[in-house]
Amino acid sequence: MTLTIPDDVRAKAEVYVGxxxxxxxxxxxxxxxxxxSGLLPLRDIIECGYVEETxxxxxxxxxxxxxxxxxxxxHVTYAAEVSAVAEKGRLKKITGVKAKELLIWVTLHEICVDDPPTGKLTCKAIGGLSRSFPVEAFEADGPPPTAAVDTTTNKDNQPASNGEAAKKDSSNGGTEKAEEEEEEKKEEVAGDAAAIDEIDEKMKEMNKEVVQAEGVTAKN
Known part of the structure; x- marks a missing residue:
């Protein structure tokens, strides 16, 4: 699903390109x-926008x-487009972030730390599921990754502005994005199928155990 930023929101935002x-x-x-610091381990960021007011x-x-x-x-996946509302000690209304719970990927909608601090961070998924972890488990191991040198040039063979570079990245990334979305759908279908198979297998094992138990009871 494409994340569309309304013009009035973009007008109020600090926008960082690259x-x-x-x-x-x-x-x-x-x-x-x-x-x-390591909660959002994104790579090859094209654009980051922040509206301080909201x-x-x-x-x-x-x-x-x-x-x-x-x-x-x-395991956590971050989609090509991620958004949230940031507050003190909290990211809420999150989109584009999923965590793997057993065999199923669940969509996270809120991540927060305890107030007052207890050293715990809680991840909340749609549907009421929540898990707590040590805050240190999400700290970055080092500084942000070094960005690759941008060699994009404009029509006059001069270094392109940030806006021109972002425009080129956006056009080149269209096909990649479509392929990525298709791959995500395939992964979700495969994950659901695997989960169903696992559940079916466990049900068969449970039924077998029940039959065996009934046989033993009948003999006694």
Missing amino acids: DEAGQVKTRLLLEETGLP GFVWLKQKKKVDHYFAKAGR
Whole structure:
């Protein structure tokens, strides 16, 4: 699903173009809200926008990112377009972020730290599911990744402005984005099928155990 930013929202926002500026702003925003620095491990950021008045933030990257938080033991995916409303100690109304719970991917809608601080971070999914983890499990291991040198030039063979570079990235990324969305759909279908198969297998095992137990009872 494409994230469309209304003109009136964009007019009020601070907009950062390119991976380097986007990484710096993302880290700064997490620091200002009191959230762990590695919570948004995005790559190849095209655009980052932030409306200070409302806390609304959006991030666009070239393609979906799959990340494994080893200390939390969780796989998390970040879509090519992510948005949220940032508050002190909280990201709410999140879009574009999913976490793997057992065999099923669940959509996260809120991430927050306890107030007063307890060293715990809670992830809340649509449907009421929530899990708590140590805050340190989501801290970044180092500084933001170094951005690649942008060699994009304009029609006069001069270095392109940020706007021109972003426009080119957007046009080139159209096909990649469509392919990425198609791949996400395939992964979701495969994940659901695997979950159903797993549940069916467990039900068969349970039925077998019940039959065996009834046989033993009958003999006795």
